[in-house]
Amino acid sequence: MERMFEWxxxxxxxxxxxxxxxxxxxxxxxxxxxxxxxxxxKVWAAVQLRKGPNVVGPFGLLQSFADFFKFVFKEIVIPAGxxxxxxxxxxxxxLTLAFxxxxxxxxxxxxxxxxxxxxxxxxxAISSLGVYGIIMGGWASNSKYxxxxxxxxxxxxxxxxxxxxxxxxxxxxxxGSMNLTDIVDSQAGGIWNWHAFLLRPDRxxxxxxxxxxxxxxxxxxxxxxxxxxxxxPEAESELVAGYQVEYSSTPYLLFMIGEYLxxxxxxxxxxxxxxxxxxxxxxxxxxxxxxxxxSLGSFLMFAVKVIFFFFLFAMVKxxxxxxxxxxxxxxGWKIFLPTxxxxxxxxxxxxVFTHQFGI
Amino acid sequence: xxxxxxxxxxxxxxxxxxxxxxxRNPVHSVLWLICAFFTSAGLLVLIxxxxxxxxxxxxxxxxxAVLFLFVVMMLDVDxxxxxxxxxxxxxxxxxLGLALLAxxxxxxxxxxxxxxxxxxxxxPGAATNAEALSxxxxxxxxxxxxxxxxxLLVAMIGAIVLTLRxxxxxRRQSAAQQTTRRRKDAVELIDVKxxxxx
Numbered sequence: 171m172e173r174m175f176e177w178x179x180x181x182x183x184x185x186x187x188x189x190x191x192x193x194x195x196x197x198x199x200x201x202x203x204x205x206x207x208x209x210x211x212k213v214w215a216a217v218q219l220r221k222g223p224n225v226v227g228p229f230g231l232l233q234s235f236a237d238f239f240k241f242v243f244k245e246i247v248i249p250a251g252x253x254x255x256x257x258x259x260x261x262x263x264x265l266t267l268a269f270x271x272x273x274x275x276x277x278x279x280x281x282x283x284x285x286x287x288x289x290x291x292x293x294x295a296i297s298s299l300g301v302y303g304i305i306m307g308g309w310a311s312n313s314k315y316x317x318x319x320x321x322x323x324x325x326x327x328x329x330x331x332x333x334x335x336x337x338x339x340x341x342x343x344x345x346g347s348m349n350l351t352d353i354v355d356s357q358a359g360g361i362w363n364w365h366a367f368l369l370r371p372d373r374x375x376x377x378x379x380x381x382x383x384x385x386x387x388x389x390x391x392x393x394x395x396x397x398x399x400x401x402x403p404e405a406e407s408e409l410v411a412g413y414q415v416e417y418s419s420t421p422y423l424l425f426m427i428g429e430y431l432x433x434x435x436x437x438x439x440x441x442x443x444x445x446x447x448x449x450x451x452x453x454x455x456x457x458x459x460x461x462x463x464x465s466l467g468s469f470l471m472f473a474v475k476v477i478f479f480f481f482l483f484a485m486v487k488x489x490x491x492x493x494x495x496x497x498x499x500x501x502g503w504k505i506f507l508p509t510x511x512x513x514x515x516x517x518x519x520x521x522v523f524t525h526q527f528g529i
Numbered sequence: 530x531x532x533x534x535x536x537x538x539x540x541x542x543x544x545x546x547x548x549x550x551x552x553r554n555p556v557h558s559v560l561w562l563i564c565a566f567f568t569s570a571g572l573l574v575l576i577x578x579x580x581x582x583x584x585x586x587x588x589x590x591x592x593x594a595v596l597f598l599f600v601v602m603m604l605d606v607d608x609x610x611x612x613x614x615x616x617x618x619x620x621x622x623x624x625l626g627l628a629l630l631a632x633x634x635x636x637x638x639x640x641x642x643x644x645x646x647x648x649x650x651x652x653p654g655a656a657t658n659a660e661a662l663s664x665x666x667x668x669x670x671x672x673x674x675x676x677x678x679x680x681l682l683v684a685m686i687g688a689i690v691l692t693l694r695x696x697x698x699x700r701r702q703s704a705a706q707q708t709t710r711r712r713k714d715a716v717e718l719i720d721v722k723x724x725x726x727x
Contacts, residue, residue, distance in 0.1 A: 255558070287657045291583035302563070305595070309556060309602045317602075324599055328592060335587075348659060412546025496702070 191283055196269060203430055204478070205235035208486045210430075217488035241423035241522035249311060249416050256310035261421040264303030264428035268435065270295040275438050276351045278408045278448050278469035289350035290338055293439060294331075297394065300432060301327040304396075304403065307425070308413035319412025322495065323396060323403035329502040330393040336510035337387045340380065341365055341443045344373075354447030361451040366444035374499060375518055379513050384444045386506050388482070393502065395429065399490040400498055437479035440473060445479075448472040535575055541568045555601045563594045580658035 208223065208230065215222030223230035248257055274289040276282035286292050301324055308320020342348060344365065345356045361371040366384040368377045394398040404412035414425055441447060448468035456464055494503070545568065548561040566589045573582035666674045721727065 253554075253556075255555075286579065288579045288659070290582050291580070291587065295583050295586035295591060298647075299567075299589055299593055302598075305598055306560070321599070321603075324595055328595055331591065348657075485697070497704075500704070 188283070192273070194285060199269075199272060199431070199434075200427070202473075204238070205231070205436065206434060206480055207234045207430060208413065209477075209480065210487070213481060214486035214488045217485070238423070242420055243418035246419045246421060247416075249310040249313065252416065253310040253312065256306050257416075257419065260303050260307035260310060261417065261424035263306065263427070264300065265424045265431075267299050267303065268295055268320065268428040268431035271435050272431075272438075274350060275435070275442070276354060276447065277438075277472050278465045280349075281465065281469065282351065285349065285351055288348050290342065290348045290353070293350075293435075294335060294338060295335075297432070297435070298327075298331050300394075300428075303425070303428065304413050307417065311413070311416035313416055315409045315411075316413045316415045319403040319409045319415075322409075323413060326396070326400065326402065326498060326502075327394055329499060330390045330506070333386060333502060333506035333510045334390045334394060336507070336514050337383045337390070338443065340383050340510070340513050341432075343514070343517045343521055344376070344380075350442055350447075354442055354449065357446040358449045358453075360449075360453050361446070363449075363453075364444060364446040372524070373520075378516060379516050380444075382509065383513055384440075386510055387444065388440060388479075390502075390506060391440065392483065392486060393498065395433045395436055397433060398487040399493050401492065402495055402498060405492060433483055434476065434480060436477045437483065438472075440479050441475040445475050447475075531575060535572070538568050538571045538575065542572065555604065556598070559594065559598045559601050562597070563590055564592060566590045578658060580662060 211233075212230075213223040223233035226232045226236040227528075248254055264384045271293055273283045274286050274292050276285070304323045304327075308316040308318075308323070311317070345353045347353065357363045358366060361367055365380050368374065368380045392398075396403050402412075403409070404414060406434065409415075414422060417425060448471050450471050454467075542565050544560045545564040549558045549565065552558045552561055567586060569583040570590070571587045573579070573585060719727065
């Protein structure tokens with residue numbers, strides 16, 4: 171119990187402090203999201219030899235804020251045949267779940283709102299709930315395209331969760347803990363300790379396995395967040411905009427923020443599970459630097475990695491054509507699932523073997 | 530604090546369980562059911578069983594209930610027809626409800642007669658949840674655990690066998706065949722002389 175609610179001293183004082191922390195974290199997250207959104211569009215534009223948004227503010231830096239006001243000031247249209255409560259609840263649920271997941275993400279040593287012992291499972295659980303926002307939105311719209319989009323999305327997210335789960339298990343087997351901070355710290359000391367590039371002498375045999383797992387996790391993360399090339403739930407050539415067809419104004423904005431928060435969350439998970447979290451590729455001697463400087467440096471390292479993955483997500487969106495639905499299912503069930511299952515067996519076998527012989 | 534949280538969470542569980550049967554729309558029922566599942570995960574966290582709580586969310590809320598919702602959403606529900614059988618099903622339903630109530634009462638009486646054995650510690654020896662659980666599952670109860678796995682495997686194979694149908698005249702995409710296909714297998718370049726045709 172104590173370990174789960176460690177923040178703060180007295181009960182109500184602790185609650186107040188935690189609320190302040192959460193609020194600050196949310197604000198930082200939302201503001202960085204605004205610029206990440208702009209980055210997404212800029213990268214996309216650069217690939218297509220366009221300039222992208224460049225009117226609002228210097229280099230279009232304030233574009234996301236302009237969009238925000240535009241969304242908020244529009245009229246909320248709710249279709250007459252819609253199930254009103256569920257229709258409004260769906261985007262709120264999406265946004266809430268997207269925020270709730272961030273509670274366990276450690277962004278620097280000790281910089282985490284709730285340092286859960288089951289952090290990875292918590293993240294997995296929350297991301298598996300994300301599908302409800304989409305299903306509810308699609309069903310409550312009471313219209314064909316949203317419903318089809320919601321069904322597609324449900325099947326897709328449930329399928330790719332399975333392989334994501336197995337990939338996470340391989341990492342857990344290597345670390346021996348489900349605490350995200352432990353997972354990050356087990357990758358300290360240089361790029362050869364990161365799970366994506368496991369070149370440490372005693373684990374070099376696992377390098378091909380873990381690198382494959384890293385790639386599988388990246389692709390599954392694309393599918394899990396409905397990003398291109400797996401954006402079938404909102405494939406505009408087939409379903410107009412999928413489950414978002416009937417949404418406008420603020421509810422749509424909530425959906426979009428939730429979606430992008432999930433994407434950034436997946437980038438953070440990639441960083442934590444495979445790219446060593448806040449640890450730098452080459453160990454930097456800390457010496458007698460003050461604590462806050464070390465923390466800040468760690469945070470910047472974490473942020474750089476997350477932005478790198480977000481860049482990859484944006485590039486994939488720009489250059490990869492959309493999958494067909496049966497190809498998507500084939501990839502998930504017939505390729506990723508067996509591969510990750512074999513990887514779990516290999517990694518656990520390796521762990522047992524090395525443990526047995528004390529290598 | 531713990532007690533307040535417990536009462537809030539458990540009243541939410543009871544209320545949403547009530548709404549599961551009271552809701553007119555089956556989709557709303559499933560949504561309330563999900564709410565009940567999720568809140569009971571919160572109750573598990575309160576007693577310190579966070580591993581079980583997360584498993585409950587992942588398995589029941591994240592997978593099972595999604596499929597429930599999936600199926601119920603696709604039903605074409607006729608509310609009038611749904612209400613019609615109410616009276617004829619009432620005796621059977623009441624009987625079932627009474628049986629369940631009696632069972633709960635028996636359990637409650639039996640549990641209250643047993644003296645409470647101090648505080649309940651889900652994490653003996655300060656091991657983490659998962660560690661404590663796996664120490665029991667993989668040692669003392671290994672056979673039962675493996676048997677449960679076999680039962681699940683059989684159920685899975687059964688489901689596949691029931692739904693598998695081979696349709697002979699369907700053309701399927703074979704990715705391996707597609708990627709190994711070369712130009713000479715598909716296209717032939719013929720130099721057609723004018724006025725001769727092929």
